[in-house]
Amino acid sequence: MREFSAEYLETTRAGMWADSREALADLDLSARERVLDVGCGTGELTRVLREESPAEVVGLDADRGLLASVDPPRLQGDALSLPVADDSFDLVVCQALLVNLPDPAAAVAEFARVSTDLVAAIEPNNAAVSVTSSADPEAHLAQRARELYLQGISTDATLGADAAGVFEAAGLTDVTTARYDHERRIDPPYSEHAVEAARRKASGEGLATDRETMLAGDATPEEVDDLREAWRAMGRDVIAQMQADEYHRREVVPFFVTAGSAPE
């Protein structure tokens, strides 16, 4: 199982669902009584669900450390074998969980066991992330790094766009999909996190962490090394632009909210 730090989850989810929650409409949150957020991590979605619904919202994750950031009620457990009774929630939902599981269909079937009504998944298509940047080569290099990384992982990081098929195969009916584009911007004045991200680009640290994954795919060591050199030069340019308050970056991650009715 890929590990996530609390800092990674808090920064990548910052601002998510802050601008518009229309894509959550099919979850009928205002009418829910018991909601389970599976793979809740630090509770970024759990908090949104608690704001939108009068339901008791339980956060569940395999990682006890992440779960410590989530206000109770919370449960430690495995998405593939949920430690709860059949039909004990009227909505079982996850965000950015299925893209990290080798067998997402098994998790969706398990969600259906536990839900009396609706199952939902909010999943990205990580191959369709778009970046624009005032540092010229950044968009192209980010795309290349993403391609090499996605070739090296064994789960389906693009699942968001096709989750409806997984839901239907698991016996869910009336399956709907809504899209939510999560936009992340870096503009002056720069946050501490943005400055740290630029430093990591210039040092190549970020890519070094992903090297092993990239090599597990089609990438050769030379390709990864060349990418890292170009990445570091781009990082130095980002820092220079930041010092002049001229750096701007926009990233859009397309998420898809898929929902389906559990069989009676």
Ligand SMILES: C[S@@+](CC[C@H](N)C(=O)[O-])C[C@H]1O[C@@H](n2cnc3c(N)ncnc32)[C@H](O)[C@@H]1O
């Ligand atoms: C990308 S994070 C998403 C966290 C949160 N839903 C969010 O959107 O910020 C994936 C989460 O799924 C959890 N996870 C991965 N495999 C799991 C499993 N088999 N059972 C329960 N949780 C799991 C991880 O610990 C992590 O917290």
